[in-house]
Amino acid sequence: METQLWREILEPYRLAVDELVVKFNHVKQQYQDARMYSPIEMVSGRVKRVSSILEKTKRKGVDLSQLEEKIEDIAGIRLICQFVEDINTVVQIIRERSDLEIKTEKDYITKSKPSGYRSYHMIAYYTVQTINGPKRLEVEIQIRTLAMNFWSTIEHSLQYKYREHMPDDLRMRLLSAADAVDALDNEMSSVRDEIMDAQNSNRKKANIISDILNNIESLYYIANEREVTKIQNEFFQIYRKDDMKLLTRFNKQLDIIAETYRAQNPRSQQENI
Numbered sequence: 001m002e003t004q005l006w007r008e009i010l011e012p013y014r015l016a017v018d019e020l021v022v023k024f025n026h027v028k029q030q031y032q033d034a035r036m037y038s039p040i041e042m043v044s045g046r047v048k049r050v051s052s053i054l055e056k057t058k059r060k061g062v063d064l065s066q067l068e069e070k071i072e073d074i075a076g077i078r079l080i081c082q083f084v085e086d087i088n089t090v091v092q093i094i095r096e097r098s099d100l101e102i103k104t105e106k107d108y109i110t111k112s113k114p115s116g117y118r119s120y121h122m123i124a125y126y127t128v129q130t131i132n133g134p135k136r137l138e139v140e141i142q143i144r145t146l147a148m149n150f151w152s153t154i155e156h157s158l159q160y161k162y163r164e165h166m167p168d169d170l171r172m173r174l175l176s177a178a179d180a181v182d183a184l185d186n187e188m189s190s191v192r193d194e195i196m197d198a199q200n201s202n203r204k205k206a207n208i209i210s211d212i213l214n215n216i217e218s219l220y221y222i223a224n225e226r227e228v229t230k231i232q233n234e235f236f237q238i239y240r241k242d243d244m245k246l247l248t249r250f251n252k253q254l255d256i257i258a259e260t261y262r263a264q265n266p267r268s269q270q271e272n273i
């Protein structure tokens, strides 16, 4: 097939990948904006390489004329989670989206592949808008933990190196590494609540500090400079004490001070200061 033809075939898949990466990153962002824990930790996407498509069509005996019907993972999205428990949440989020229609799901987590590979796969229909009109295509979404992703990235590169001639001892070592990854995920799940508590309190602290800094910045426009410098110094002192209670109290007091100044300076409200 000519390069130009490949480009024409693959372009809508590239668009689908770009759009879905943006959309899933927004899901993560929305959780963060709502100051909630995001079940999605990382998002990536790729369009399958032509050499990989050709290899797969050959392996599966697919005629190139049927490429788009038979090869389901030309467009691939990968969603990485921190914990195994997050995978179900992400699967549910995907099932409920109106822009994706699920075709099939494969659970390689409950039952891993013989290689040791673990991941949750969903094939979904997704429509992109092209200059020739809408095009409905298939996208493969892989959902896995950070640990599973580490294993499969290494194993995948070894598969490329050895093709079907991977030495038996290496295969065995990869299988035992897969067991270790499974154990690591289980161990992390058992301390999930503690890890999430720590992450939540870090996030809470970062949010309070950002609120305080925003308030101080807005006070610079409406309050007396000496007063703002005093507030700022007070903040630095509290910040150094690293005490959440003090920070929270200071933030509340600052809210009241900023609100009082805004009430005295109605112009600042119109200008959204």
Ligand code: 0O2
Pocket (backbone or CB within 6 Å): 048, 049, 052, 056, 073, 106, 113, 115, 116, 117, 121, 151, 152, 153, 155, 156
């Ligand atoms: P690439 O290079 O990732 O684009 P099936 O006939 O259903 O068994 P199929 O159609 O390949 O096989 O579907 P499957 O098994 O769901 O695999 C799709 C993708 O999952 C693969 O794409 C890999 O990305 C990943 N995957 C599946 N099995 C393994 C595995 O044992 N190890 C690793 N590292 N990844 C795996 P491709 O086609 O390999 O290509």
